[in-house]
Amino acid sequence: MEISFKMALQYWQNEGEKNKSQFATLQNGYHGDTFGAMSVGYVPGFFSKFKSQLYKTIQIPFANSYRLPNNTTPKEYQNKCLGKIEKLFSNNDKIAAFVMESGAQIAGGVNIYQDGFQGKISRLCKKHGVLFILDEIATGFGRLGSLVEYVSQNSMPDIVSYGKMLTGGYITMATTLVSKKIYDSFLGKYSDMRHIYHGHTFTGNPLSCAVANENLNLYEKTSLIKKIQKTSKVFEKRMQEISDLSIVGDIRHKGMLMGIELVQDRDKKTPISFKKSTNKVIFEEAKKNGIYLRTLGNIVMLVPPLAISESELNYLIDGTIRTIKNVSK
């Protein structure tokens, strides 16, 4: 994501708009662990110790459907958040770009966007001349059931990043795509100095590209996206079983991603907490049930391999249910 922030800053300088240097984002967004990424995707629990050296961004509340302000429906809360974005864009001409994960926030708590949320932000960006940067590193290429998530969200980024699934996770590879408008802005005579300085040692690695090409062939050969859309129905089918458990406050699911939020009290929605690290308690219990489970605080996260079979996914869910039952005793 670092390159996308650099391109956004320089784009406006190339266009002669030297004032546009601020980033706006959603609360709980996450974009990586380097200083630029920590600044834009600032998760306090992860990054508070580095705050002195992070740059400031403008954070808009995320329209969370589970934890709503008093007397608000999810739809009303979404409109309130969109209203804040529109107000921000109208009153602040220093914003270079709005940055968000495409389709869902993952590390920030498996928060899946309501219908129309991303598309409306995309159109607000266009209307107010703010660049729209999407992070599909964790959510694109099948995780949410679509190959290109921004298409299924009816939105259009100026800059979008991919990673992880490009090589099936086997070898380091990431890529950042831009629209023609952005690309053209970096062209010109040498003396115009419109070109960007960004060149990592391992950029354009031929081995990674070969692995990515072969991986994309496998997407086609195995009709992976269709397979995911079918397999993810197992999640849907079995959600009811999990939601009956008394410590399960909320279940959020899309494609091959599920977040199960554990609470002490379903009415008050108070997050569950153990004497020891919640991560450790659940990880140890899950191991006894034959699976590895990762939690984000009180949220159990299921992010299986995209090519997982239905029976393997059932095995994972069986183990997850047993784990959650056992830790609640």
Add this chain to the structure above:
Amino acid sequence: MEISFKMALQYWQNEGEKNKSQFATLQNGYHGDTFGAMSVGYVPGFFSKFKSQLYKTIQIPFANSYRLPNNTTPKEYQNKCLGKIEKLFSNNDKIAAFVMESGAQIAGGVNIYQDGFQGKISRLCKKHGVLFILDEIATGFGRLGSLVEYVSQNSMPDIVSYGKMLTGGYITMATTLVSKKIYDSFLGKYSDMRHIYHGHTFTGNPLSCAVANENLNLYEKTSLIKKIQKTSKVFEKRMQEISDLSIVGDIRHKGMLMGIELVQDRDKKTPISFKKSTNKVIFEEAKKNGIYLRTLGNIVMLVPPLAISESELNYLIDGTIRTIKNVSK
């Protein structure tokens, strides 16, 4: 390098010294292209367009042996720079770490340290309780003729980073090592929250580790460091031929690294400049002579593969001399 900055900031917080959050560096240092790396290794020509979002660091003048202040010997200039560092450390208790490339600055202009410079900074850090962070990504593992450059510089880092040559450049891999003092500071009970949040998708990649292991075997099998020390004598032998050229102001060489600074006027030391990009002029001319040459502004940089043979290196130098002669016409 991003992880080394994060570890330095958190180390001091783990130790209860919440004030220590500033980085001191050398002018012209370069540590990479991400926001943390651009902040600490701020090269204005590369990064001025991102300055609004970079954090501030304290930059100490580099003791350049070629461009000296009036009436100063290289040794006097070095002592002046060391004096500035000592004064800084004495008067500022907010400095978390001093960061520098180990042995030489590369992207900042192929600036090779004078004898004793790095060792003295290392000891000043120790004396004043400032962490000493070394970047051996481009300079370690043989580039300067040593396997571990900080040993040959008689210095001892608290944190040191390697990359590039670990896998011979074939596959992405970097590693950051710390002293036991730093390591221990991150240990404790979960509730102490001393652990660090830093986990890239491709961290600990087994394929990269296998390539690195095999590469290190080849270092031993082929006695690569000894071979480099022998091959680098070709550079030494042929420096005289190059230094006679009227546009060559200075030649800086160590191990398998050479920087040839081109000037318009040897007395005034004014950098050469062409109507078109210097990089392009020299790159195009070099191609006609059968080689690829990269320049840093007016500095022609030779960074051959470490396993290059003497005859191949001679071929590279022949082409370089022809290129420099031709562009000076």
